[in-house]
Amino acid sequence: MILMRQIVPAAITNGTLCRVPAPILTQPEKEEDRSMIVVMQTGSSQADIDAVLERLKEYNLQGHLTIGAERTVVAVVGATIPPTLREELEYCNGVKETVRITQPYKLVSREVRPHDTIVDVRGIKVGGGSTVVIAGPCSVESEAQIMESARVVREAGASMLRGGAFKPRSSPYTFRGLGELGLQLLAQARDETGLPIVTEVMTPTDVELVARYADVLQIGARNMQNYQLLEEVGRTGMPVLLKRGLSATIEEWLLSAEYVIAQGNPNVILCERGIRTFETATRNTMDLNAVALAKRRTHLPVIVDPSHGTGKWYLVPPLALASIAAGADGLIMEVHPDPDRAKSDGGQSLNPENFAALMPKIAAVAAAVRG
Amino acid sequence: MILMRQIVPAAITNGTLCRVPAPILTQPEKEEDRSMIVVMQTGSSQADIDAVLERLKEYNLQGHLTIGAERTVVAVVGATIPPTLREELEYCNGVKETVRITQPYKLVSREVRPHDTIVDVRGIKVGGGSTVVIAGPCSVESEAQIMESARVVREAGASMLRGGAFKPRSSPYTFRGLGELGLQLLAQARDETGLPIVTEVMTPTDVELVARYADVLQIGARNMQNYQLLEEVGRTGMPVLLKRGLSATIEEWLLSAEYVIAQGNPNVILCERGIRTFETATRNTMDLNAVALAKRRTHLPVIVDPSHGTGKWYLVPPLALASIAAGADGLIMEVHPDPDRAKSDGGQSLNPENFAALMPKIAAVAAAVRG
Amino acid sequence: MILMRQIVPAAITNGTLCRVPAPILTQPEKEEDRSMIVVMQTGSSQADIDAVLERLKEYNLQGHLTIGAERTVVAVVGATIPPTLREELEYCNGVKETVRITQPYKLVSREVRPHDTIVDVRGIKVGGGSTVVIAGPCSVESEAQIMESARVVREAGASMLRGGAFKPRSSPYTFRGLGELGLQLLAQARDETGLPIVTEVMTPTDVELVARYADVLQIGARNMQNYQLLEEVGRTGMPVLLKRGLSATIEEWLLSAEYVIAQGNPNVILCERGIRTFETATRNTMDLNAVALAKRRTHLPVIVDPSHGTGKWYLVPPLALASIAAGADGLIMEVHPDPDRAKSDGGQSLNPENFAALMPKIAAVAAAVRG
Amino acid sequence: MILMRQIVPAAITNGTLCRVPAPILTQPEKEEDRSMIVVMQTGSSQADIDAVLERLKEYNLQGHLTIGAERTVVAVVGATIPPTLREELEYCNGVKETVRITQPYKLVSREVRPHDTIVDVRGIKVGGGSTVVIAGPCSVESEAQIMESARVVREAGASMLRGGAFKPRSSPYTFRGLGELGLQLLAQARDETGLPIVTEVMTPTDVELVARYADVLQIGARNMQNYQLLEEVGRTGMPVLLKRGLSATIEEWLLSAEYVIAQGNPNVILCERGIRTFETATRNTMDLNAVALAKRRTHLPVIVDPSHGTGKWYLVPPLALASIAAGADGLIMEVHPDPDRAKSDGGQSLNPENFAALMPKIAAVAAAVRG
Numbered sequence A, B, C, D: 001m002i003l004m005r006q007i008v009p010a011a012i013t014n015g016t017l018c019r020v021p022a023p024i025l026t027q028p029e030k031e032e033d034r035s036m037i038v039v040m041q042t043g044s045s046q047a048d049i050d051a052v053l054e055r056l057k058e059y060n061l062q063g064h065l066t067i068g069a070e071r072t073v074v075a076v077v078g079a080t081i082p083p084t085l086r087e088e089l090e091y092c093n094g095v096k097e098t099v100r101i102t103q104p105y106k107l108v109s110r111e112v113r114p115h116d117t118i119v120d121v122r123g124i125k126v127g128g129g130s131t132v133v134i135a136g137p138c139s140v141e142s143e144a145q146i147m148e149s150a151r152v153v154r155e156a157g158a159s160m161l162r163g164g165a166f167k168p169r170s171s172p173y174t175f176r177g178l179g180e181l182g183l184q185l186l187a188q189a190r191d192e193t194g195l196p197i198v199t200e201v202m203t204p205t206d207v208e209l210v211a212r213y214a215d216v217l218q219i220g221a222r223n224m225q226n227y228q229l230l231e232e233v234g235r236t237g238m239p240v241l242l243k244r245g246l247s248a249t250i251e252e253w254l255l256s257a258e259y260v261i262a263q264g265n266p267n268v269i270l271c272e273r274g275i276r277t278f279e280t281a282t283r284n285t286m287d288l289n290a291v292a293l294a295k296r297r298t299h300l301p302v303i304v305d306p307s308h309g310t311g312k313w314y315l316v317p318p319l320a321l322a323s324i325a326a327g328a329d330g331l332i333m334e335v336h337p338d339p340d341r342a343k344s345d346g347g348q349s350l351n352p353e354n355f356a357a358l359m360p361k362i363a364a365v366a367a368a369v370r371g
Helices: A048-058 A087-089 A143-156 A180-193 A204-213 A227-236 A250-261 A288-297 A305-311 A313-325 A352-370 B046-058 B086-091 B145-157 B178-193 B202-213 B226-238 B249-262 B288-297 B306-309 B313-325 B352-370 C046-058 C084-090 C143-156 C180-193 C204-213 C227-236 C250-261 C288-297 C306-310 C311-327 C352-370 D046-056 D085-090 D143-157 D180-193 D204-213 D228-237 D251-260 D286-297 D305-312 D313-325 D351-370
Strands: A038-041 A062-067 A071-076 A095-100 A119-121 A124-126 A132-138 A160-162 A197-200 A217-218 A239-244 A268-272 A303-304 A330-334 B036-040 B062-067 B074-076 B095-102 B118-121 B124-126 B132-136 B159-162 B197-200 B216-219 B240-243 B268-272 B302-303 B328-336 C036-040 C060-068 C072-077 C095-100 C119-121 C123-127 C132-136 C160-162 C197-200 C216-219 C242-245 C268-272 C302-304 C330-334 D036-040 D062-067 D070-079 D095-100 D119-121 D124-126 D133-134 D161-162 D197-202 D217-218 D240-243 D270-271 D301-304 D332-335
Touching: A038 A087, A048 A062, A048 A071, A048 A087, A087 A095, A119 A313, A124 A132, A132 A143, A132 A352, A132 B288, A143 A160, A143 A180, A143 A352, A160 A180, A160 C084, A180 A197, A180 A204, A197 A204, A204 A217, A204 A227, A204 B202, A217 A227, A227 A250, A239 A250, A250 A268, A250 A288, A250 B240, A268 A288, A288 A303, A288 A313, A288 D305, A303 A313, A305 A313, A305 A330, A305 D286, A313 A330, A313 A352, A313 D313, A313 D351, A330 C132, A352 D313, A352 D351, B036 B046, B046 B062, B046 B074, B046 B328, B074 B302, B086 B095, B095 B328, B124 B132, B124 B145, B132 B145, B132 B352, B145 B159, B145 B352, B159 B178, B159 B302, B178 D070, B197 B202, B197 D085, B202 B216, B202 B226, B216 B226, B216 D124, B226 B240, B226 B249, B226 D204, B226 D217, B240 B249, B240 D204, B268 B288, B288 B302, B288 B313, B288 C268, B288 C311, B302 B313, B306 B313, B306 C288, B313 B328, B313 B352, B313 C288, B313 C311, B352 C311, B352 C352, B352 D270, C036 C046, C036 C311, C046 C060, C046 C084, C046 C352, C084 C095, C119 D046, C119 D180, C123 C132, C132 C143, C132 C352, C143 C160, C143 C180, C143 C352, C160 C180, C180 C197, C180 C204, C197 C204, C204 C227, C227 C242, C227 C268, C242 C250, C250 C268, C250 C288, C268 C288, C288 C302, C288 C311, C302 C311, C306 C330, C311 C330, C311 C352, C330 D036, D036 D046, D036 D085, D036 D251, D046 D062, D046 D070, D046 D085, D085 D095, D124 D133, D133 D143, D133 D351, D143 D161, D143 D180, D143 D351, D180 D204, D197 D204, D204 D217, D204 D228, D228 D251, D228 D270, D240 D251, D251 D270, D251 D286, D251 D351, D286 D301, D286 D313, D301 D313, D305 D313, D313 D332, D313 D351
Parallel strands: A132 A160, A132 A330, A160 A197, A197 A217, A217 A239, A239 A268, A268 A303, A303 A330, B132 B159, B132 B328, B159 B197, B197 B216, B216 B240, B240 B268, B268 B302, B302 B328, C132 C160, C132 C330, C160 C197, C197 C216, C216 C242, C242 C268, C268 C302, C302 C330, D133 D161, D133 D332, D161 D197, D197 D217, D217 D240, D240 D270, D270 D301, D301 D332
Antiparallel strands: A038 A071, A038 A095, A062 A071, A119 A124, B036 B074, B036 B095, B062 B074, B118 B124, C036 C072, C036 C095, C060 C072, C119 C123, D036 D070, D036 D095, D062 D070, D119 D124
16 A cells, blocks of 8 residues: 555544534635645755644645655645635645645546555556556356366456345345455455455445455445545555546546545545446447546546446456556456356356466557557 | 245355355256236135245245235245246146246336336335425535535425435546435435435445344445445335346346345335446436336336436436436435535535525426326 | 528639638638627618728628618628737727627627528518428338328428438439429429428539429538538528538537528528437437537528438427527427338338327427427 | 449439339338348449349339449348349349349348448549548638648648538528638639638528539538538539438438439448537537447548537547547547637637647557557
């Protein structure tokens, strides 16, 4: 996980604060008034930084501190910024400049942190120029199935194993996953293959349970705006894979990442997985514009899920390659030892042969775009 | 609340069952195989019904019993239906026929329950031919604001009071409501005006708290597929206002209602509130086709939220009237004593004068379409 | 047709002008610079107006003059407006003020013409408070079919007859209408019943032919941005029914109306017919927000087509009523003597009984919203 | 242009036929009944083929003959197929089998023609494994601008020059291109650089004029369902670049290609250019799923326009590379010598330096996916 010293005033760790903000009438009129970062001079001292944070506190503002190799930045968040504050801060020792932020998100913005965030998952680096491939079945179905899946994806060169133990399903009458048993089987697969595991958590009260087994906590598309869940995974400090909602704008997606990071957890991996449009020939419409734009606007790693993005296994290879060419930092794909017998998503799962054939192509395209 | 005797085998009330279904390999291959209702003959005895339920249990199936004035129906839910079961059941005493259900939802379907469900909220009937108007501010902001709101909407003829204490917000830095204080203020407004209160609950662990104050538990659009939350409000047995998700299909919306009813709570009010489309001149696109289609496919009451559906106060009156003309059972609208100073959604809130002017028009249109 | 004295410099009637504008480099940088209206003082003389028009000509601008009961307005269109022109014009005799127009459309805007346009179709008034019902089959199929259709819709109270002679079809292998024979049969139906006829024209070279038979020229959704066709129907001066494109924004729809009116033809009837969204349970999603917003932004009459807007005959009645309640000036609906045998759109056509039952409801809702 | 012997009965070249089909009541009830291909045995004689065509004529059907290296196929189009015809044809000499076609399009389908169509544009091959790059400004603005554009794109390695002489514009008051002068300037640029030219034609009556200058006739997104225009360019036999409509499904896009090919012109190049969705951060949403799916379903070449697909010049390079990785046969991109001064689309045009830097990357990705 990346280095980020964060100043969180006591209040923000108090889960009830956000619900009962004390001064009811301090709500700012306009979004733009609340967005500012303070860029410190190279070589500014700790005392300089503390003085800035102290000044913010006087105005009931919070400061999120990001110490980078090239610059140290204080993001000002949380309440109305008085019109005079900007000038005031620019007179402080060690302050180089203050910058208005034009987007509603702050901590995820490249304006605040220009360099790529690299999320470290048991030594696997996500972001920063490498290409990560996460593969495995939609759902954990049985010990045999998940162990076989883990072996085939590792042999083909995958970096991590995916598998659902808790499955969100549109109908209450369909298979919802094996629950904790599924988590145990995933852990067993990790023990044997060494692959870190990525699995979904659906509700705040399950976070502690899932976090005991998983290496990356996945937030599904349906939960992208489940704010209590975002804050709960934020509090774990663990890597979080945040899928874009079915009809979420890029801005809303980044704001959801902001919810996680605002809890002091910078380890967010964004995941584009297709949006809902009028087209019905494919399950969703992959939005690779969003990948390229997110890479430009935020420092977070962005990966793509072409299995859900297309809904058809035979479209997964071309769209996987397209995602890498568009600048994605990796892929998450459904691979099943026997897709025709999968309990869910069989039609969009690659079989082991097709997955193995795809992997060298992914490397070749990555080399072509980065070379 | 409506009369509905429901047969829930012990297992379904056990929250963990759905997560760890015992026999892993009983997953049905095709959706269609799972959908059947058993229509009992007029005058069938309790013993006849019990025999049918017993037979279902033998196949690990559940039966939801709906006793209507005209017909008694057992909806078969939850697992693979053996191909021979249909014939088997038709030989049972008291069974008139079995009917395949073509939609993936069952308990919400008019095929199962042909007559309108009427949800009773402290004596106010929602559904079945009346027109309910729920009005109030987006958020509870202060005692003065909510008391004033309650008074003006009651004077104009509203049936219930709305007001948000827990607010879902795209950005972590915006006002998220007063929390429990907001609930207390709503209760105080109910005490004074007699208006039942409708307020949102956002996460399963808050359900108990909100249920202590509210008369109707609102599920917001962002949470339409928060399944743990749906099941939790299902377990309360209380009236639930289920908003359609921003990009949810009508089928997904009805399946989410099915989640609530599958917990034994038939008191669901559907709420259309606009969908996300390419059009940006309005906040959302009201889908009144969905209102008319939902009224045809389900027995549940359907109301409309033209405030969120349009995002502009001056479009609320024409769209409110259109909703009633399309067959809606009521409206939920944002009314604020001073919209220009509202903490949220001021631009789409009616002021008291405009709301008062609209109310008789609503009655006139309701009379025109039903007369 | 409404009174509108229009100043069209010779060049604009020359079809090639728009294609080869003489001074290549006069392209304005910003949309906003081009939008202005000049409001004349009450009692300004013809000489005052002529002087304003003359001044515009000097800058290669055109002036569209609208003489209303309350105010006379010159809309300035067509090229870069020099920054000094505004002040210059305000010094002219008889000029009350100049107004920047914020929308890209001008002649269709209520800013230019505050009062409702009323389009007169053989004595039938469209717009201005009445409710017009246009009904008939999707396609003219045979003499018997169109004569029978005309009789049943007239008996039920329709004001005009619709019927397609030229049909746009996605596939080149499906029925494309009877062509001129269809037009002749429509004219025959008009002769017998007195109902004016509305029929589609698909390509500029057919405009003259269709105009010989039709009373209203319909522009279909697929042709909403067929600009040569818009200009050609504009040049006829005849009433034009302009359907909104499947994914056209409200602004684009009004700009297409502007194309017609810019040719000197103010007789445009807008028609909302459903937009394409993610929802597939209905053929299209009716956008009644657009009806209410268009009524606010433009002076043109707006009607609604619930047959295409829903795609299901049983949704046509509730959505027809909703359209009127939302403020529409009328409806265009598919009615077929025998929908099950219709060559096209049978599933969305009302049969004569259902149409007859709907008509008094339409009148009742119109009375309720206007009363 | 590819070899395609086509049997067009006299009637189909008669522009009025489609409008006034003689037997009014032969309209088939169901789409599926009309779709069949007849696969001839290897080595079947001309007499065998003629006999099949003769038999079809007896039933008022047409046969489109495609003679490939591996198989000769007769596509049966245009009217109801009698239920007995299939068996009848299978008894004919030289017939190997008959195949039901599941899609509504036929001539564009890989079921009819399994091998890639290669469209030859003055010796440049589009389709079949090569990567074509078409580049140039949105509009032809002046002689200097188009000559400079042609030189810079040729130097960087582009295969063809694009440039608009007739521009479709939402507003009647914006620059609509230089018309015939623009065509003349394009021809001059071709004379100097040798680059074939691609330019849009907007209306049937302009086809002859544009065809005198252009090498490829472009059909813009707004005109994808302008059927008279499709048939008119079909009759020229020239290469046609068919852009997907803003909200056209993949099926509708292929059906529009079918309109062109049904006129005997197999030289169609499909072009994905982004669809309209709820996302507003980019001008359109590029649908690369559609590219991969179209490549699977049809034998036609598919290229991509990332300039319109993204609307932002800095997203063009990643999405251009992604398009090639998804399997596109080429790209069409806006390149302007001085984008900041472009009359239209400046914000999405690459400058010469960025275009030159992109070209070797395109080659590298093409090599990676095909190697």
